[in-house]
Amino acid sequence: MQFIFIIASAFLVGFILNYAQTGDIVFxxxxxxxxxLNTYLLTVLILFFIYLGLYGLCNRFFYASAIFYVFFAIYAVADRLKVNYRSEPILPSDLSLLKNVKGLLSMVTPKIVIFMVILLIILIAAAILLEHFLGKHTLRFNYIVRLIFIALAAISIGSFYTASDNNSFTYKVLAKAGYTNYASNINQSANSNGPMLTFLGNMYVDVMDKPKGYSKQKMEKLVKKYQGVADDINQDRSNNNLSKQTLIFVLSESFSNPNRVPGVKLNQDPIPNIEKIKENTTSGLMMSSGYGGGTANMEYMTLTGLAMNQFSDSLQSPYTQLVNKQENPINISNSFKTSAAIHPFHGNFYNRNSVYKNFGIQSFRNLDTAKTEPLKYADTLPEMEYVSDESAYKDTLWQINQAKGGQFINLVTMQNHMPYTNNYTNNPFKASGSGVTDSSRTQIENFAKSINTTDNSTKEFLAELDKVNKPITVVWYGDHLPGIYDGVDIYKYNVEEHQTDYFVYSNKYARDHGEGTTKLDDATKVTDPNGFIPLALEQMDQKVTPYYALLTKVQQDAPAMAKSIDEGTNNLYVNQDSKSVDKLTKKQQKIIDDYRMVQYDLTAGKGYSRNVINK
Structure with a gap:
């Protein structure tokens, strides 16, 4: 009877996981x-081995059962939430977030937390009672059998480390079972194969496919080629010491205008100040490689100039899977003598503590550094739980005054992070339209109120920068849309639901002293995070290195790019009219090929160009 129960549990949990992924019982x-059916049966087999492994560890049937059901209940709920907000399943790279459970729980509604706590208490209490009254009637095993059970569980999980190797036994078994890896759409893979197989299939990280013709000689030619491009660009630029200027990157959490979402209409513009700022300075739309999440990936692209869509699909998070394995990874802070990061949340999310250190960023102030490098301002708005953008901007202004000369500052805000369940009093924003559902209406209205507050504080922040008597340029951008537009087809409106707002602003001192530009118009309507460094350098009239010359060519002459959710390709290319591009010109393809070659060399390759391309 126990083994019948274990087998039945494996079938039941396998179905629950699939339902948690799709959210549709019929589907x-x-x-x-x-x-x-075959991939489901494979999932059931692995679940059966995991159950046996737990039985082998505990040698108590009811305790093993409780652990099994508790773990997969949490997993199923977490997967459902992530699919709801980010349209992707739980992946191995997400495990790093477990370093801060408190921070994770703050992003979940209290109802879900209470439900899960009650469920866990019931399961644990039932296991203890059943073990007390019925445990003596259940099977107990000797050490050999227990080790066999544990080994079966370990082998069934560990074998997936070679799942991406076409010649491995695991790959052949998965292929025989009908497992299909939709490289460009991880959520589609999870819908088809089940979330657990997708999770296990992404344990091994293949950073990037090796481009054809990659060699030391090829990299030497590319460095020489883009040194020539840099020389041409630099003839028309006046400033040759970036470290004398102050460059600030501001990632505004989830910032994007709801009025651009098809089928969504607000009764008034929530961001009139930023719209006016965008009219009068370098600005446009940014193609995001995430929806509802992926902040750290957009931040990575902004800081390094490297594109997510050119990485392997198994590399879901460079911060957690790549950066800490690199030696002196290329990034914009390398060009400054002084650098700082500010994030008014927990610093260990996405390994930022160690990532910033590896980037060479000298100080990182966050909620966890109260004793060493405290945030100077950490007020929240009356209706919100996260540190306000106003406080984050004040911290940035404080940081500006800590260096006599120039510096680089990376600010990642939190005010507009999910969930959007604030109890606003007298919220003036009302949402309507075919894309607004009953479940999303309140969230959209709350989000509009939240970014309206950001709109006002951003205007005040730029006004304060204009009072500073040294050159300052700000790259300000939203990282992704919030995952609240469940009434809008993300596949039909792929481009629109991946476009956020951005602008590049130089303060009055920079403009008056030839170290900042008012407005650039060339290739600025639509760009991507990896285009922000070259845009900033052009705005600052700053000379470029061969690497930044390459990024300049990519930004100016190639379409904006993002990681695609469409089947069959990893690349979403978008032109200046916000239309997707199916085929690149020969010139564009050549630039992209050079870009991909350099990116491979700097991340997965031998690093032939690392010491020379950015000097």
Whole structure:
């Protein structure tokens, strides 16, 4: 009876995981019992081995059962939440977030937390009672059998480390079972294969495919080529010491105008000040490689100039899977003698503590550095739980005054982070339209109120920068749309739901002293995070290195790029009219090929160009 229960539990949990992924009982039944029966059975087999492994560890049936159900209940709920907000399943790279459970729980509604706590208490209490009254009637095993159970569980999980190797036994078994890796759409993979197989299949990280023709000689030619491009660019630029200026990158959490989302209409513009700022300075739309999340990935692209869509699909988070394995990774802070980062949240999210250190950023102030490098301002708005943008801007102004000369500052805000369940009093914003559902209406209205507050504080921040008597340039951008537009088809409106707002602003002193530009118009309507460094350098009239010359060519002559959610390609290319581009010109393809070659060399390759391309 115990083994019948274990087998039945494996079937039940396998179905629950599929349902948690799709959120549709009919769709789940179709996948499990019709189109993808083999992958479901493979999931069931692995769950069976995991159950046995837990039994082997505990040697108590009811305790093993409680651990099994508790773990997969948490996993199923977490996967459902991530799919809801970010349209992707739980992945191995997400495990790094467990370093801060308190921070994770703050992003979940209290109802879900209470439900999970009650469920866990019931399961644990039931296990203790059942073990007390019935445990003596259940099977107990000797050490050899227990080790066999544990080994079966370990092998069934560990074998997935070679799942991406076409010649491995695991790959052949998965292929035979009908496992299909949709490289450009991880959520589609999870819908088809089940979230657990998708999770296990992404344990091994293949950073990037090796470009054809990659060699030391090829990299030497590329460095020489873009040194020539840099020489041409630098003839028309006056400033040759970036470290004398102050450059600030401001990632505004989830910032994007809801009025641009198809089928969504607000009764008034929530960001009139930023719209006016955008009219009068370098600005446009940014193509995001995330929806509802992926902040650290947009931040990585901004700081390094490297594109997410050119990495392998198994590299879901460079911060957690790549940066700390690199030696002196290329990034914009390398060009400054003084650098600082500010994030009014927990510093260990996405390994920022160690990532910033590896980037060479000298100080990092966050909620966890109260004893060493405290945030000077950490007020929240009356209706919100996160540190306000006004406080974050004040911290940035304080940081500006800590250096006599120039410096680089990276600010990542938190005010507009999910969930959008604030109890605003007299919220003036009302949402309507075909893309607004009953479940999303309040969230959209609350989000509009939240970014309206950001709109006002951003205007005040720029006004304060204009009072500073040294050259300052700000690259300000939203990282992704919030995952609240459940009434809008993300596949139909792929481009629109991946576009956020950005602007590049030089303060009055910079403009008056030839170290800042008012407005650039060339290739600025639509760009990407990896285009912000070259845009900033052009705005600052700053001479470039061969690497930044390459990024300049990519930004000016190639379409904006993002990681695609469409099947069959990892690349979403978008032109200046916000239209997707199916085929690049020969000139554009050549630039992209050079870009991909350099990116491979700097991340997954031999690093032939690392010591020379950015000098």
């Amino acid at each position: 789940s039944k179709q996948i499990v019992f019709q189109s993808n």
